[in-house]
Amino acid sequence: MTAEVMTSGEYIQHHLDHLTVNLQPGTGGFWSVNIDTLTVSILLAVSLAAFFRYIAVKIQSGVPGRLQNFVEIIIGFVQDAVTQSYHGKSPLIAPLALVVFIWIFCMNLMDLLPVDLIPHIMSFFGIHHFKNVPTADPNATFAMSISVFVLIVFYNITVKGMHLGKEILTKPFGPYLFFLNVPFRIIEEVAKPFTLALRLFGNMFAGELIFILIALMPWWMQWLPGGIWAIFHILIITIQAFIFMMLTIVYLSMAHESH
Amino acid sequence: MEINATLIGQLITFAVLVWFTMKYVWPPITKALHDREKTIAAGLEAALRSQRELEQAERKALAIIRESKEQAVHIVDQAHKRAMQLVDDAKDTARQESKRILENANEEIAREVSQTKEVLRKQLASLAVAGAEKIIQRNLDIATQTALLDEFVAEI
Numbered sequence: 138m139t140a141e142v143m144t145s146g147e148y149i150q151h152h153l154d155h156l157t158v159n160l161q162p163g164t165g166g167f168w169s170v171n172i173d174t175l176t177v178s179i180l181l182a183v184s185l186a187a188f189f190r191y192i193a194v195k196i197q198s199g200v201p202g203r204l205q206n207f208v209e210i211i212i213g214f215v216q217d218a219v220t221q222s223y224h225g226k227s228p229l230i231a232p233l234a235l236v237v238f239i240w241i242f243c244m245n246l247m248d249l250l251p252v253d254l255i256p257h258i259m260s261f262f263g264i265h266h267f268k269n270v271p272t273a274d275p276n277a278t279f280a281m282s283i284s285v286f287v288l289i290v291f292y293n294i295t296v297k298g299m300h301l302g303k304e305i306l307t308k309p310f311g312p313y314l315f316f317l318n319v320p321f322r323i324i325e326e327v328a329k330p331f332t333l334a335l336r337l338f339g340n341m342f343a344g345e346l347i348f349i350l351i352a353l354m355p356w357w358m359q360w361l362p363g364g365i366w367a368i369f370h371i372l373i374i375t376i377q378a379f380i381f382m383m384l385t386i387v388y389l390s391m392a393h394e395s396h
Numbered sequence: 397m398e399i400n401a402t403l404i405g406q407l408i409t410f411a412v413l414v415w416f417t418m419k420y421v422w423p424p425i426t427k428a429l430h431d432r433e434k435t436i437a438a439g440l441e442a443a444l445r446s447q448r449e450l451e452q453a454e455r456k457a458l459a460i461i462r463e464s465k466e467q468a469v470h471i472v473d474q475a476h477k478r479a480m481q482l483v484d485d486a487k488d489t490a491r492q493e494s495k496r497i498l499e500n501a502n503e504e505i506a507r508e509v510s511q512t513k514e515v516l517r518k519q520l521a522s523l524a525v526a527g528a529e530k531i532i533q534r535n536l537d538i539a540t541q542t543a544l545l546d547e548f549v550a551e552i
Binding site for chain 1: 405410412417422426
């Protein structure tokens, strides 16, 4: 099955299908996994961990080399962002922000690979569906946003303690409207993981879709829209990674301080 | 495009990655950065301190030079004075010496004069005696004799 014999609709559909393995054959539904998302994101995670560990082992406080300088710039950037909005003492927040930023950035970066490259390579191995952008899969984005949500709840409870109950009942309309305050608070908190995950997913999915649409054009005019969109997309993937990191930090610092 | 068990896999991956970063990546790197900050701060401070020390040393050196110049001038002055004094002393000594020599010479002269006078007086006495003998031999009158003797006495 090659692209030439497919219609446009089939081509798009083909590119939007995950490489899915059903864990409980016959039942379908939740118990299936997208091998492509998992493979790419785990590969990226392992290489990032290896790279950063390599730098961390080799690091010296003398004159830094080029790689070390690069890593130090990223670390300094993340640390600045963290110290600006988060005033707690948790040792988790800064590394979390770093991982969110670089992991999302690298997963987003997969969007810049030509849309047919990885699927085509995979087709040699008999694999016909492969989406190589993990962040265009809501599973990946929700996994991160749910983790952040769990941390928000955890810090709300551990840091605020009994004060949290008072805050839920009295903010933002005062104690007499507690029956309004509670649903407001619940909506506010539940909206956080959804907005986090869907913003990233939406941006990446749309970006990928546009690359697919560009790939449907005749070969001789693909370079212009493709180039423009790729350059613009560099901005988007960085900004989306940055937004996810900043919101993670802000949400967690909000969980630490009563507002 | 649906939520499925991938979510769990991604959750685990994310958690492991965050744990690994928190445990093995973030602390050494931030420690190195912190160490470097401290090193740089210490270096800057040392530079400032050594600059201050340098200024101090320069001031000290200038003071020493000024002092030694003053001392040199003082020493030259003293040497000058000493030389003058030596010259004065020498002059004094020479003057005294010359005076003494002069006195000695004068004394010598005086002594020789008196000796000569003595000799002369003795010779004169003998001459007088000889003259007297001659006068006696020629039997001069008393008047002439007295006149001659008076003349003699006056001449002595």
